[in-house]
Amino acid sequence: MDALERIGFDRLGLVVTPAGIATQAVAAPLLAEFAHVGVRFVNPEEITDGLAGGHRELIAHVRVKRGETGTYAPLFRGFPETLPEFDNALFRFVVARVRMLGREDTPESWHDALDFQRFSWWPASSIPQDAERADADRRAQALLPGDSRVEWITVRIVGREELEARLADWMRDCFGSAASLREDVQSDLGVLVGRLGVDGIAIGDVRFRENRTLLFELIWALDRTRLPFTGAGPDDLLRLFAKLTGGDLSLAEPVGYPRLSRADRRIVVNTLEVSDRLGDVFRRRGLWLAIDRGLHVGEFRAPLVQKTFARLRNSRHDRASFPSRFERLLADGKTAGAARIAAAEAPGVLGRSLRRLGSLAATGPKDRAALVGALTGAAERIPLRVLLAARAQVADNGRTYPRVVFGKDGSSLPIVREPGHLAVPAEFRAELLGAIDAAVDAAIEAKGDWHGETVHIEPGLDRLLLPDQLRATAQGLVQVERGSRLPLGEADVVRLFVHWREDGETSDLDLSCMVLDASFAFVDQVSWTNLGNGVLTHSGDLTSAPDGAEEFLDIDLTKAAKLGHKRGWRYLVPVIFRYAGPTFDALAEACTGWMLRTDATSATRVFDPATVANAFALTGGKRYAVPMLLDLETHEILYVDVYLQSEPRARVEKDGHDIATLVSAVAGRHHTKVSVAALALRHARVRGAELVDDPAKATITFGTASECTYDALQPEKLLADLL
Structure with a gap:
């Protein structure tokens, strides 16, 4: 099983069978072996004899994915029926401590002191592992039958050509996803870019900054001479430098300058020279001045870059950072001003702060009008996922606490407040929701017409939350948003x-x-x-x-x-x-x-x-x-x-x-997140599709299976197409 076959199985449920003959004498045992680890095929008739032999590596991979790294054995040989009738841990350790009096403090002594089976009391527990006994128990476990129940992984047989085509589509969906990607997914994308290239990826469709940075990092590693032809702008280059030096992709902190050869510096300068966003260097003047010291733009034929950086060095104007000005305006009670600068400079921040701004703007009609005006004016530049999250927050209006915030590393911070914290008054809340809804509908409508399409939404998708941060979720068999x-x-x-x-x-x-x-x-x-x-x-x-x-x-x-x-x-x-x-x-x-x-x-x-x-x-x-x-x-x-x-x-x-x-x-x-069902319903309504109860009559299906147009358990395509 090579890397592409492994990725195809993990991400898309695909198994490659070499072309050749198919005999029942070979296929039947193969199907039985896969069934023993809970794998079944939707098209078993496509299995050929060429799968035999190589299938063992795939089955071993499945065992590891399902948590099996060896033969497991319980401490108590009679588990779960035969357990100690009495087991008080504190009392057990007190007795063991008494038995340790006069003994040398070694693991072996503690093992003996905690073992009361010789007195027919209770089995040894809370003890170091007895390797000899564990080995015997594992051998005994291997002789026992399995459970009669099976939790199936359903896969499909494909040819090599189809595998590569499907993986190319999945790679495009991942880079186009409007959410962060798990580290293991990023690793797989690195393999695919190396094997399949990036010609099929439209850089303009890669909107989420972490995914853009990942793509530029891969291009830099594999063939950095392509960078000037990608449309990368100054902020993209800063984030690339931050990624290469272990810095902060938000660019809130100084960016480290990676070690670059003269050829590398030429590539960076050429990328800036052809960028239609070269003027963005003035937005992050301090960061680019620090980079300029090592870039030596005067060494290269790049008149636009040289002229721009000369102006950058001579400029004495270096505005305070946006976050500082935004927070200072709010602290001074200037909600309208905060909303306006957010709309102009950081529309995403405006979207993420709508409930807070709505609560603070409640004191005056001018502030309310300014906030709605700022939202309306900036709506096209606020990502749809941010608008949907803002709507859910304003709709909940501070009723749901405690809440939890997840960091980029998966860390969690519970937020405990009294219900009603930062609530927006009812009459303004309705107006604000109306403005958000108009912005959401406009963004969805711009994605294309679904008139003539029929849509089926699987029951239960209202229980699955729309993923917005997959970066640090578990690398398990099932991938869903926390709270689903x-x-x-x-x-x-x-x-x-x-x-x-x-x-x-x-x-x-x-x-x-x-x-x-x-x-x-x-x-x-x-x-x-x-x-x-x-x-x-x-x-x-x-x-x-x-x-x-x-x-x-x-x-x-x-x-x-x-x-x-x-x-x-x-x-x-x-x-x-x-x-x-x-x-x-x-x-x-x-x-x-x-x-x-x-x-x-x-x-x-x-x-x-x-x-x-x-x-x-x-x-x-x-x-x-x-x-x-x-x-x-x-x-x-x-x-x-x-x-x-x-x-x-x-x-x-x-x-x-x-x-x-x-x-x-x-x-x-x-209460504060959007469900997959809500997103699907909204797209169907705004884009003019007809809802149907029978998936067989649908041209677009939402569900939890790989056959669906949008599989909520493999959300990359959903996040790329619908957000």
Whole structure:
């Protein structure tokens, strides 16, 4: 499986079969092997004998994607039926401490002190891994049957030519996306640009600045002589320099100057010489003056650049930065002035600040008129995604708190305010919403006519939020915006898992699950300190993983339905704590996820890749990860996907309140974000399409499958075409 085939499988669900004969004697075993890892084909009749042999590498890839890096085994051999009848962690450690008196403080001594099985008390838990026993348990697991349930990955057989054509389309969609891209997607785009080139990418269609910078970075690395022919402007070059030197792409901070040869400097100067936006250097005078010291524009035949930079050096006017002037005007109560300079210089900031400006402008009719006028005048220059986000914020009008803001690195910051914070008065709110709606409709209408088209929107897309920041989302089987909900599906048990392997320093990861009520108040928990509560069952705690260790936690959905309501339960929130040891990204292996099981007993393999609904690597340097929550009332998975910092020895009892606040903020995002269904409906209405209930009668379909025109689970095309 080469790089293109791997990307085609991961991103588009495509499998290449070499041309040749097809025999049932070869195809049937191949289909069975793929089915064992939960892969099925929509066109199995296209499989040829040439797939045999090479399929093993693809199956191994699928196993890793689904979280399997070896044979998993639980600490308790009878899990989940046979667990200690009594297990109080504090009492266990007190007794172990007494047994350690007079002993040497070594891992082996602690292992023995914490092992009470010889007294027929309870199995050893919260102990370092016993490598010999773990190896025996893994061999025993390999002999057990898998689960009867399968969570399918559906793929299609294609030829090599179709694969490359589909990947070229996907590459264009990614670069044209109106949102940031995950690091793994960026890496794949680098491979595709190197193999397929950039001739099919219209630079003008690459609007999002991070994606433009990525494209210019790739062109710079592969064939920088093309740069003057791309239409790159001064800001594009500054962002390229920032990317090459690890700087800030927002250009709010000074940009480092990369080491450039004379040939490289000629390319940069030529790019400026042919740019129709050369005058933009005056907008960032300080940054370009710093760059000018190393660029030596006088060495090259570039009369326009030389003349422009001479004026730049002689100019004494260097206005204060836009953010400073904007905030100063607001602090002085000059809302109209702030709105006007934002409309002129930073229309995106105007869009992102509409609720705040609307609240501050409420005191006077002149300020209100100025804000609506600024919005109307700048509407064409405000990205559609920003307008839609602004509309959702103004519509919610400060009712939903707490909220959460996600940083570029995936970090999260809960914002706790009283409901009504920065609220816009009702009469002005209606006027402001009208102006936003007019701007949104105009932007959508400009994308083309859909008269004569029929549109089908799959039920449930109102539960999926429109992605606007995919940069730091998990690299899992499913990619959705935080706060989105997907049906849990039919299953008896949700089995959570975490796997890790240390490389040197001892590590201790702890899988836990919090129970919250409808108000997100803490009700109960199951973790290494409490192995069960009648509905949730923990597999026991390991405090090291030299050979790879696992922890599991079962959620019995039948019992949860019967007992949860009586106990006041609403949400179950899995958390992976880094109790001690290296950060997630410093571990040799670290992943988490969940399976949907039917045969969740000790008679079946504790880990079955075919039952994995989602799995992803644990990354970063935070103290704990919250992948999702399970809503018992709606029978849905709500994607949380955040990492948080904490003091060492993180655990439920210490950090539960912060986690509850965070997940409540993520759950409330559906009040302040646009759904995929809302975007689809708006496009259909504004562009004149007819809605139909039957997807077979639709010319444009929105759904959660690769056959749809717009697949919400692979959102690159949607973000490129509709935003």
